[in-house]
Structure formats: C-alpha cells, structure tokens
Amino acid sequence: EVQLVESGGGLVQPGGSLRLSCAVSRFTFSNYWMTWVRQTPGKGLEFVANIDRDGSVKNYVDSVKGRFTISRDNARNSLFLQMNSLRAEDTAVYFCARDPGSSAFDLWGQGTVVTVS
C-alpha cells in the first residue's frame, strides 16, 4: 500500500525549532511534487509549502517565509520541513501530501501535531 508517514512533531516553546519528516513508500517519490499542509480548528486547512521533483523549486505561504524550509531527499524517499522561530499561530496538525500536478493532493499522511506554547 502506498504510504506517507510523518514524524517529528511535538511541544516546543515560542522561538524554538522543529524538523518534520515524511517518509514515503511504494511509489516513485522523485516523480512527484510534494507539499506540506497544516490544519487548525480556527483556520482550517492551509497550504504551507511545496517542492518540485528535484528540490530546485520551493514555494511558501507568506506567513512562514523566512522561517520554514522545505526540502527532500529522493535517495531516502523523504520530505522535510525545517521550522524555525516558531510562533503560537504555527500550532497545527501538519500533513505531507503528494501532488501529481496542479495541487491535486491525491495522497496524504496521517499528520503530526505541532504545539507551540
């Protein structure tokens, strides 16, 4: 079964850092753009960042620019999100998602919880 498994979430103080990982299996990781999406009770689902197949193109929502960095390791079938200078408003469930094109998000991980407090 095709899988995406996130890890790395946790409780962190404001100003702190976390690194999220997303391990994928049973599909050719390097063929897909990948995305991080977060979900909060207040703002719902929000696109955070995406990265192209070889890691050369990266896009970020304005609220995380300069603080978050998306990256990938195609040899290890893994996606990452380095989150620095964390704020209370970054508290959310973070999902990685596969993007077959045009932000179609056809496959999602189970999510990892980030709490900034």
Add this chain to the structure above:
Amino acid sequence: DVVLTQSPLSLPVTLGQPASISCRSSQSLVHSNGNTYLNWFRQRPGQSPRRLIYMVSNRDSGVPDRFSGSGSGTDFTLNITRVEADDVGLYYCMQGTHWPTFGQGTKLEIK
C-alpha cells in the same frame, strides 16, 4: 488569495436521502490552459483528508458513483445521491488553479 465559500457548513441528512454541498470561488478557477483545478476531499474524524473528486468531476479510484462533482467558473457542487452512514465527515473543496486554498468545510452528519 482565492476564497472558497462552502454552504451549508452543517448538513444533517437522513440515510438514503441526497445531499449537496456548494463551493463558490471569489475568482474564476479556469486556468490559462483551459482546465479547472477544483477538488473535493472528505475527512473522517481522526483521519487525514482523502480526495474524492479532482478537476471538478473526476471521481478518484474507489469512490462510489453515488458521489459526483459539477460546476464551472466560480460555482461548484458536490452531490451524493443516497447518503450512507459511511459518508459522515467533513467535506472540503480546494482549488489548485491559483495559490492553493481550501474551503472552510461542511460537516455532514446523519439525522
């Protein structure tokens, strides 16, 4: 950013009855290539979202044909012909034509 407005936000439905969710966009979702990138997702409690419909009307693999998507431009609809207990959850529309954005979600529950 494109704002997607769903209605209703709460949808109590009797088993076996139809259900319909509207998604209206603040801008046209027709891409310059002629395609419309409007998708529908369902999220069951405690689970991640699952895509049901892509590009307005294409059902994903394994999605029952009770589910259908329609619409164009700025107005889109997800229809369920006969609601089953398994359909309970939060339904989201999402557009990928512009910077990706999601609707606020519609909670479908059984009456």
